[in-house]
Structures are given as C-alpha cells and as structure tokens.
Amino acid sequence: MELKHYWNIVQKRLLYIALLIIVVCTAVGIYSFSFIKPQFVASSTLIVNDFKDSAELLPSIDPGSITSTIGLIKTYKEIVKTPSMMKKVLAEHPELARSYSELSGKVTVGSVNETQIMIITAREDSYEKAANVANAVATVFQKSVPELMKVDNVAVLDLADPSEQRGPVAPNPIMNIAVAFILSAMAGIGLAFLLEHLDETVKNEEDVEMLLGAPVLASIPRFKKSDTSEPGSNMTMTRGAGRGSNVSLDT
DSSP states (O other), X not given: XXXXXXXXXXXXXXXXXXXXXXXXXXXXXXXXXHTSOOBEEEEEEEEEOOOOOTTOOOSSXXXXXXXXXXXXXXXXXXXXXXXXXXXXXXHHOTTSOSSHHHHHHHEEEEEOTTSSEEEEEEEESSHHHHHHHHHHHHHHHHHHHXXXXXXXXXXEEEOXXXXXXXXXXXXXXXXXXXXXXXXXXXXXXXXXXXHHHHOOOOOSHXXXXXXXXXXXXXXXXXXXXXXXXXXXXXXXXXXXXXXXXXXXXXX
C-alpha cells in the first residue's frame, strides 16, 4: 500500500520530473560537447636502479636492494613536483607554461606497484603538448638526480611520442549525460515528495479522515457538463471522489 502511495505521488508530478531530466541532460550535453576543451594525456617512463660502482658487476639481482630502491621512488616522486624542479624544467623549456605552478598542475607522478618504474604523466589540450611536457620533466629530472642525490641511478626507459595520434581522455559526454540523468531523476523525485509534503489541501476522503479523525459518511460527486446525456433525458453523474455507486439525477 505504501509503495502504491509513493508511486501515485511520483505519477502525479511525472511531467515535471521528465521536464527537469530533459532540461538538465540537454544543458549538460551542450556544455560537454561545446564548452569543455578536450584533454589529452601523455606519459614518460623512468626506471630507478640500485646504485652500484660501475666497476662492480653483480652475478645476480639482490632482492634487498630492489626493496630499498622501491622505497627510494617515494622520495623521487616528491622531488619531481617540487617548485625547484619545476623551475629547472621551465628554465630549459620556457614554452611549456607561464609559471612553475601552472606546470606543476599539468604533471602527475606515479609508480607501478612493487616495481622500480616511475611514470610521469602530463595533461594538456593536445597530445603533442602533453608529450612535450612529460618528456621535458622526465629528462630534466633524470639529469638532476646525480646533483641532488649524489647517485646516478635514474634512467629514461620510454619517452612519449609527440607525433603519435591519441584521442582525448576527457570530456566524456555520454558519461556526463548519464550522471546528469540519474541525479536529475533523483532530484525530481525528491522535489515531488517535498511538494506533496508541503501541500496541505484536502483532496480525498482519506485526507478528511486524517484531518478530522472521523469517518466520512457521505460525499458529493463531481461531474462535468460533458458527462451528461442529451437534454430532456436522464443524466448520469459519474463518481469523482467518493465511495459507493454513482448518483443519478432524473429531470
């Protein structure tokens, strides 16, 4: 019974809910397709090795040294995003950004779990620009490590190719519209229940019983002129809100 009552509330304002969904989804679609600039992502890969003397040759890989190197990557990830490192990149590549803070906002640094791989990712409005940013940060950082850490244990594993054709990673208009549909539907249903809660008008016998705390003994049906038959004949009044059979009026 409760579910039927809730469905009646939604059904009564279904048109308004549908209009809200249409307006919101249309606005989000237009904004996603026309006003959001496409965003492209490019990545460069670095490998962090355990530092050894160049004259020393290891017969096998030392698992302990790999573990310590993985821990060192956390330090390197923080160094890449420091203002001093971004300023070094801008000093060699001033065309990449207007300030080091703007350049820092384009760059993210990650690592592959339990490996010695670092990934420098750049986000720009074209893949060529993103690749140039990622490559510049990777190469400048690789050259700066010996000066900063007194060890030369970072090598460039892979650079992004600026000439490569890649599609944008954002925006995703279909996803945006789907999210807008769900949120607007929820908002519309919530608004329907709010309006029903604020509406204190009496609409049926149940409302009267709830308001007065007494049973309804009789009700006056509603009828329209179009509900009547031809003049001079018996006119039947259809029941509106009320219990019992229809009321007939003879003339």
